[in-house]
Amino acid sequence: MSGQASRRDILGGLLVAFALAPTAALAQTGGGEGSGGPPTVAPDLPGTLAKFPDLDAWIRIGADGRVTVFTGKVELGTGVKTAMAQLAADELDVAIGRVDLITADTALTPNEGVTAGSQTLEQSGTAIANAAACVRLLLAETAAARWGVAATTLFTRDGVVLDGQGRRASYAELAASTSLAVRARADVPRKPVAARRLIGRPVPRVDLPAKLTGLPSYVQDMRLPDMVHARVLRGPSSGTRLTPDLAALRRQPGVARVVEVGRFAAIVGPREWPLEQALRVANQGAWTRDAGVPALPPMPAGLLEMRRESSVIDTRRDASAAPGVRRLSARYDRPYLMHGAIGPSCAVALMAEGQLTVWTHSQGVEPLRTAIAELVAMPADRVRCVHREGAGCYGHNGADDVAGDAALIACAMPGVPVRLQWSREQEHGWEPLGPAMLAQIDATLDASGRIVDWRHQVWSNTHSTRPVAAGDLLAGVEVVPPFAPTPPKPIPQPNGGGDRNAIPLYRFANQSIVSHFLPDMPVRVSALRGLGAHLNIFALESAMDELAAAAGRDPVAFRLAHLDDPRAADVIRRAAARFGWSRYRPRPNRGRGIAFARYKNHGAYCAVALDVERIPDEGRLVVHRAVVAVDSGEAVNPDGIRNQVEGGVLQSLSWTAYESAGHDGARRTDYDWSGYPILRFADVPHSVVVEVIDRPGTPFLGTGECAQGPTAAALANALAAATGVRIRSMPLAGGLAAHS
Amino acid sequence: MIDLTVNGATARVDVDPATPLLYVLRDDLRLHAAKFGCGLGQCGACTVLVDDRPVFACLLPVGAVGARTVTTVEGLGSAAAPGDVQRAFLHEQAAQCGYCIPGMIARAEGLLRKTVTPTETELRSAMAPSLCRCGTHMRILRAVRRAAVMRGGGVVEPAEPVT
Ligand code: FES
Ligand code: FES
Numbered sequence: 001m002s003g004q005a006s007r008r009d010i011l012g013g014l015l016v017a018f019a020l021a022p023t024a025a026l027a028q029t030g031g032g033e034g035s036g037g038p039p040t041v042a043p044d045l046p047g048t049l050a051k052f053p054d055l056d057a058w059i060r061i062g063a064d065g066r067v068t069v070f071t072g073k074v075e076l077g078t079g080v081k082t083a084m085a086q087l088a089a090d091e092l093d094v095a096i097g098r099v100d101l102i103t104a105d106t107a108l109t110p111n112e113g114v115t116a117g118s119q120t121l122e123q124s125g126t127a128i129a130n131a132a133a134c135v136r137l138l139l140a141e142t143a144a145a146r147w148g149v150a151a152t153t154l155f156t157r158d159g160v161v162l163d164g165q166g167r168r169a170s171y172a173e174l175a176a177s178t179s180l181a182v183r184a185r186a187d188v189p190r191k192p193v194a195a196r197r198l199i200g201r202p203v204p205r206v207d208l209p210a211k212l213t214g215l216p217s218y219v220q221d222m223r224l225p226d227m228v229h230a231r232v233l234r235g236p237s238s239g240t241r242l243t244p245d246l247a248a249l250r251r252q253p254g255v256a257r258v259v260e261v262g263r264f265a266a267i268v269g270p271r272e273w274p275l276e277q278a279l280r281v282a283n284q285g286a287w288t289r290d291a292g293v294p295a296l297p298p299m300p301a302g303l304l305e306m307r308r309e310s311s312v313i314d315t316r317r318d319a320s321a322a323p324g325v326r327r328l329s330a331r332y333d334r335p336y337l338m339h340g341a342i343g344p345s346c347a348v349a350l351m352a353e354g355q356l357t358v359w360t361h362s363q364g365v366e367p368l369r370t371a372i373a374e375l376v377a378m379p380a381d382r383v384r385c386v387h388r389e390g391a392g393c394y395g396h397n398g399a400d401d402v403a404g405d406a407a408l409i410a411c412a413m414p415g416v417p418v419r420l421q422w423s424r425e426q427e428h429g430w431e432p433l434g435p436a437m438l439a440q441i442d443a444t445l446d447a448s449g450r451i452v453d454w455r456h457q458v459w460s461n462t463h464s465t466r467p468v469a470a471g472d473l474l475a476g477v478e479v480v481p482p483f484a485p486t487p488p489k490p491i492p493q494p495n496g497g498g499d500r501n502a503i504p505l506y507r508f509a510n511q512s513i514v515s516h517f518l519p520d521m522p523v524r525v526s527a528l529r530g531l532g533a534h535l536n537i538f539a540l541e542s543a544m545d546e547l548a549a550a551a552g553r554d555p556v557a558f559r560l561a562h563l564d565d566p567r568a569a570d571v572i573r574r575a576a577a578r579f580g581w582s583r584y585r586p587r588p589n590r591g592r593g594i595a596f597a598r599y600k601n602h603g604a605y606c607a608v609a610l611d612v613e614r615i616p617d618e619g620r621l622v623v624h625r626a627v628v629a630v631d632s633g634e635a636v637n638p639d640g641i642r643n644q645v646e647g648g649v650l651q652s653l654s655w656t657a658y659e660s661a662g663h664d665g666a667r668r669t670d671y672d673w674s675g676y677p678i679l680r681f682a683d684v685p686h687s688v689v690v691e692v693i694d695r696p697g698t699p700f701l702g703t704g705e706c707a708q709g710p711t712a713a714a715l716a717n718a719l720a721a722a723t724g725v726r727i728r729s730m731p732l733a734g735g736l737a738a739h740s
Numbered sequence: 741m742i743d744l745t746v747n748g749a750t751a752r753v754d755v756d757p758a759t760p761l762l763y764v765l766r767d768d769l770r771l772h773a774a775k776f777g778c779g780l781g782q783c784g785a786c787t788v789l790v791d792d793r794p795v796f797a798c799l800l801p802v803g804a805v806g807a808r809t810v811t812t813v814e815g816l817g818s819a820a821a822p823g824d825v826q827r828a829f830l831h832e833q834a835a836q837c838g839y840c841i842p843g844m845i846a847r848a849e850g851l852l853r854k855t856v857t858p859t860e861t862e863l864r865s866a867m868a869p870s871l872c873r874c875g876t877h878m879r880i881l882r883a884v885r886r887a888a889v890m891r892g893g894g895v896v897e898p899a900e901p902v903t
Contacts, residue, residue: 076837077835077836077837077838077839077874078836079836202833204830204833205833205835207838208829208830208833208835208838209819209822209830210819211835211838211841211842212813212822212826212829212830212835212838212841212842212845213773213813213814213816213817213818213819213822213826214771214772214773214774214812214813214814214842215772215819216772217772217838218772218775218839220775220776221766221772223767223770271755271759271763271767272763272767273755273756273758273759273760273763274756276779340873341839341873342775342777342783342785342837342839342840342871342872342873343775343776343777343785343839344776344777344778389837390837390839391775391777391837391839391840391873392836392837392839392873392874394873421776423779424777424778424779424780424782424783639833643833643836643876643879644836646875646876646878646879647836647874647875647876648875649875650875650876650877650878651873651874651875654875672778672780672782673778673780673782673783673871674782678871678873679875679877680868680871681864681865681867681868681870681877681881682864682865682868684864684877684878684881685878687878688878
């Protein structure tokens with residue numbers, strides 16, 4: 001990665017650039033998660049083709065036969081680059097090695113909003129697969145016209161169109177006389193499943209050889225000529241402000257410059273280490289709590305006392321249902337959680353010739369561009385945001401903020417590339433946390449042991465403060481006069497934010513689901529992988545186990561008895577069978593637990609079974625085995641799905657069992673990995689098995705977040721089975737220790 | 741001026757001897773495998789080998805390296821010709837974001853230089869100083885077991901058998 005690659009370098013000079021839609025058409029819808037981007041203009045086309053229907057927005061073929069694929073989505077470590085290359089190569093019929101992928105770059109790629117919500121393959125993957133199928137057909141039609149035959153008599157093989165009689169023409173030569181600046185057709189069939197060579201196969205990740213051998217792969221690795229380093233000066237955590245001694249910092253060795261814009265301050269110098277030392281000096285300055293930040297009530301009960309906007313998001317009434325005879329009423333909660341990227345946020349920015357370029361690991365380069373343009377008072381078309389990978393983020397962390405910071409510094413130093421690296425302490429202190437949440441479930445069983453009434457209420461802040469305007473960036477409220485943050489709003493169903501997955505997939509006679517949206521944010525919060533699904537599924541699936549026990553039913557059979565979606569039943573049965581559910585031998589302090597969800601009720605189906613032991617006296621827990629069954633619809637890359645789900649299971653075990661981000665009312669209390677411990681090798685399961693149920697020819701179902709909720713509930717359920725103690729508050733290991 | 745032996749070659753750098761080795765590797769020698777993760781010796785993203793032993797490059801002052809040899813992941817192989825531990829990681833597709841992985845590879849290399857027949861418990865405790873937030877642990881462990889076999893050994897005392 002050269003980082004300074006110009007548009008021409010990136011394209012190798014071989015491809016003509018396509019005209020981007022005018023900026024006005026790119027207005028952000030914003031505030032959402034994984035949506036955004038321009039309006040739909042071609043509703044008959046699938047995925048994001050509906051917004052960018054022209055083929056050359058997605059695919060171009062060079063004179064050397066190389067295929068360049070453009071996606072507005074980004075690689076977050078989930079392997080989507082590989083999946084997209086598979087889709088394009090298979091549908092086009094070229095070797096995967098011939099495909100180059102350009103990911104989110106406001107100057108080059110379709111505006112696909114934010115890469116979030118496990119929607120990348122549904123939106124971008126669907127667009128690319130269908131665009132590739134169209135391009136293949138157009139190339140064949142060019143050959144057909146040239147040879148005077150019907151296109152249907154031709155076939156393709158690895159970048160060549162053939163007529164079976166010895167005539168052949170390469171894609172490269174056909175592309176020279178085939179315009180791709182045309183609308184995709186809605187009626188072009190995808191390749192038949194039996195003819196696929198790459199889709200559905202565990203193709204190795206295209207990006208790993210570079211990453212595993214130390215080739216520069218991350219924004220943190222960018223080193224531009226004459227680049228300077230920067231460190232930003234802030235109080236200990238979000239909601240505080242620092243009064244650094246700027247005069248002393250100017251005298252500090254290695255500090256070439258102090259950039260001050262209102263309250264925003266940063267130090268700049270040629271080398272990193274002296275800046276690190278200067279940062280320590282700066283951090284000795286006094287800090288105060290920002291005025292106007294709401295007080296933090298005691299958690300989690302304080303959530304019930306906060307100002308709220310309540311809405312019934314789902315309701316069902318069946319007057320003929322049998323009366324309830326037994327009742328469960330229980331509260332479940334989780335604390336604030338950190339994203340905790342292993343690499344603290346970083347960005348590189350360069351202001352040159354009136355154009356600001358920002359290299360960023362943001363999940364949404366387009367909304368970020370809008371926010372930065374406002375921050376630095378430049379027209380959006382003079383600002384370019386280019387995605388460069390960072391460490392895994394799992395949601396909205398410091399990525400956007402650091403990009404805003406770097407942009408502000410770069411504008412103060414035209415012509416000089418600036419690399420800004422946040423410290424570990426800054427990432428822990430300033431990243432938006434996953435919101436603390438509380439859910440209450442009230443349910444009744446009829447005399448036959450069926451659930452007849454179900455009420456689920458959830459209290460939560462917003463799950464997205466992703467930037468759509470300057471005031472949403474940390475720097476935006478530090479400049480003077482400050483920009484106003486966008487008021488928080490709930491993410492509507494069917495995706496949902498705090499109420500994501502609050503609506504059960506089970507069939508209950510009567511149900512009422514209530515979302516209590518809490519607009520006041522005492523602690524900075526935003527999207528964390530799975531959003532509200534983590535707590536809602538924890539609550540729902542814990543309650544299902546509690547009700548199964550009350551009804552005297554096996555947890556697997558009890559769930560199946562309340563489901564009428566065969567794919568849901570399938571993942572539960574497969575997980576149970578692979579786990580050996582019916583053969584399981586209970587032992588003292590050891591138990592099994594299962595839980596299920598369909599992510600967002602329209603993404604991947606996932607069931608998780610765990611075998612868990614409590615180590616008496618130590619109050620410690622050991623997860624012996626995790627067995628997962630997942631149905632992602634058509635599995636583009638089964639190993640990629642397994643990798644995501646394994647990771648999701650381990651991450652959710654870490655969140656659910658061990659994590660809690662502290663706050664003492666004035667500031668956060670955890671600034672490094674000693675204050676905020678996460679799962680380590682010593683605590684990972686002995687084995688994790690993920691079974692992928694492939695459904696070729698069916699739509700892709702978002703998978704990246706599907707394991708977070710089921711894992712959390714399966715852990716609580718297994719612990720209850722092992723110990724007889726039902727823990728409804730995360731972190732569960734804390735509750736376990738309290739009962740030991 | 742400080743002389744270093746990195747990946748078998750000598751390098752001379754003109755920096756404050758208190759500078760952590762990590763910044764010298766990344767900023768002066770343009771070796772980017774070792775990553776900045778915390779600067780506190782808590783995450784292992786910066787792990788490199790100094791005379792066969794894994795160390796936190798974010799803590800080790802470059803002036804304290806002395807005559808000892810430094811090996812980074814670049815010294816273990818390249819994308820075109822990956823070394824055995826790298827091949828094992830590729831075989832297991834042991835990465836999600838990959839940010840922690842060079843540190844994991846360096847740590848695994850350190851373990852295997854000590855013994856190619858570690859127990860599972862030794863394997864897990866050798867890897868313990870390194871954090872992975874993506875939850876790639878199971879694949880990382882598989883990759884190190886595979887690398888041990890590639891070196892003529894293997895990890896004994898496997899994890900509890902799967903029923
Ligand atoms: S960066 Fe060295 S241990 Fe974290
Ligand atoms: S693979 Fe992302 S931190 Fe380990």
